[in-house]
Amino acid sequence: MGKALDGVRILDFTHVQSGPTCTQLLAWFGADVIKVERAGAGDITREQLRDIPDVDSLYFTMLNHNKRSVTIDTKNPEGKQVLEALIQSCDVLVENFAPGALDRMGFTWERIQELNPRMIVASVKGFGPGPYEDCKVYENVAQCAGGAASTTGFDDGPPVVSGAQIGDSGTGLHLALGIVTALFQRVSTGRGQKVLAAMQDGVLNLCRVKLRDQQRLERTGVMKEYPQYPNGTFGEAVPRAGNASGGGQPGWILKCKGWEADPNAYIYFITQAPVWAKICNVIGKEEWATDPDYATPAARLPRLKEIFGEIERWTMSKTKFEAMEILNKYDIPCGPILSMKEIAEEPSLRKTGTIVEVDHPQRGKYLTVGNPIKLSDSPTEVTRSPLLGEHTNEVMAELGYTSAQIDALRAAGAI
Numbered sequence: 541m542g543k544a545l546d547g548v549r550i551l552d553f554t555h556v557q558s559g560p561t562c563t564q565l566l567a568w569f570g571a572d573v574i575k576v577e578r579a580g581a582g583d584i585t586r587e588q589l590r591d592i593p594d595v596d597s598l599y600f601t602m603l604n605h606n607k608r609s610v611t612i613d614t615k616n617p618e619g620k621q622v623l624e625a626l627i628q629s630c631d632v633l634v635e636n637f638a639p640g641a642l643d644r645m646g647f648t649w650e651r652i653q654e655l656n657p658r659m660i661v662a663s664v665k666g667f668g669p670g671p672y673e674d675c676k677v678y679e680n681v682a683q684c685a686g687g688a689a690s691t692t693g694f695d696d697g698p699p700v701v702s703g704a705q706i707g708d709s710g711t712g713l714h715l716a717l718g719i720v721t722a723l724f725q726r727v728s729t730g731r732g733q734k735v736l737a738a739m740q741d742g743v744l745n746l747c748r749v750k751l752r753d754q755q756r757l758e759r760t761g762v763m764k765e766y767p768q769y770p771n772g773t774f775g776e777a778v779p780r781a782g783n784a785s786g787g788g789q790p791g792w793i794l795k796c797k798g799w800e801a802d803p804n805a806y807i808y809f810i811t812q813a814p815v816w817a818k819i820c821n822v823i824g825k826e827e828w829a830t831d832p833d834y835a836t837p838a839a840r841l842p843r844l845k846e847i848f849g850e851i852e853r854w855t856m857s858k859t860k861f862e863a864m865e866i867l868n869k870y871d872i873p874c875g876p877i878l879s880m881k882e883i884a885e886e887p888s889l890r891k892t893g894t895i896v897e898v899d900h901p902q903r904g905k906y907l908t909v910g911n912p913i914k915l916s917d918s919p920t921e922v923t924r925s926p927l928l929g930e931h932t933n934e935v936m937a938e939l940g941y942t943s944a945q946i947d948a949l950r951a952a953g954a955i
């Protein structure tokens with residue numbers, strides 16, 4: 541069976557995490573992704589966070605599956621010509637260099653359009669146009685500037701960044717959607733276009749509920765489902781809400797049996813209104829189902845601390861998995877706090893291809909995440925990341941270069 545993006549050629553000029561997650565996703569959907577790297581060095585992540593000396597790091601391998609690697613010195617005049625040939629033969633150029641780097645290399649939008657008017661040029665940048673547009677940006681800067689950090693953590697502590705890479709991988713996802721949308725529009729217009737995903741915008745898009753809450757706070761001065769209510773105080777901006785659910789159904793993280801020794805013996809518990817009577821039954825507080833102080837969501841809001849305290853007395857008598865099993869029988873929404881070890885060993889995630897084992901010629905077998913988006917007619921098979929320049933000769937030959945020309949370019953340091 542063919543793949544959804546069969547025939548689409550991507551000139552992958554990305555590095556580190558945000559851009560590579562985008563192009564890896566496109567490769568998983570079947571695009572031919574040609575990663576351009578600097579000879580001798582390559583993507584800086586090849587050597588960052590190494591766990592085996594002189595072997596491509598997991599950081600690199602886990603972001604660059606299903607791609608081909610070619611080395612080109614794009615500042616060398618002959619190297620530039622090779623890049624031009626690639627631009628002419630590809631559909632999309634994806635890059636996440638610091639602002640202005642592509643222009644400085646001589647590949648402005650106008651120049652790329654001259655070479656290939658159908659080319660889509662897709663970029664991740666830290667910020668969109670404005671005061672910070674020239675800044676270099678990494679993950680946590682985006683989490684801070686996009687509103688995630690100021691709204692994460694507890695009220696009595698500093699802002700906190702999330703382990704989820706919403707700035708990098710999140711923006712990569714946004715960019716991938718922009719690229720396939722531009723490819724779709726090109727079918728009717730015949731023209732390429734620029735696609736920009738700014739990391740601040742991507743993080744804010746994922747934090748939209750907090751912008752919602754900012755406006756609610758300004759109107760009413762109080763947010764009753766936040767832990768600051770009823771005894772704390774609200775300031776001018778959305779406060780950090782700890783583990784509050786952030787939605788209309790109050791939730792919190794509760795201790796389970798073994799929490800004293802296991803840092804992940806916890807469960808997320810949601811007091812969803814439609815199953816309130818069942819919750820009361822499970823925890824042995826049947827009277828709360830009819831008591832006017834507890835029977836309605838509005839009545840419960842000022843008592844959430846006490847309610848979760850009572851529920852926790854019950855969850856602490858069960859392991860997180862025992863609690864899950866019981867609560868699921870009653871359709872009570874809940875979720876175990878899973879450690880990375882538990883996730884890595886979970887058989888059902890292996891079965892769906894969400895976690896896959898990949899073999900690498902230098903590092904041997906390792907685990908990685910598979911494609912989180914499953915297409916029924918375009919299944920993803922994860923193949924290992926390329927070694928630096930592994931496909932230079934192959935791609936150069938496809939561009940029409942002879943072996944002698946390839947050798948000469950290599951000798952000149954252009955590839």
Ligand code: COA
Pocket residue numbers: 555556557558559576577578579612613614615636637638639640641642644645664665666675676677678679708
């Ligand atoms: N041949 C020759 N030169 C190359 C090359 C190649 N194949 N590939 C890259 N380069 C050059 C670039 O042209 C640039 O040169 P210049 O500074 O003279 O213009 C240089 O390498 C470094 O690029 P840069 O992007 O500035 O790398 P950096 O390591 O200094 O910065 C980031 C890294 C991530 C901070 C920066 O790229 C950035 O802000 N990117 C946009 C936001 C982003 O994606 N951030 C998240 C990363 S996960």
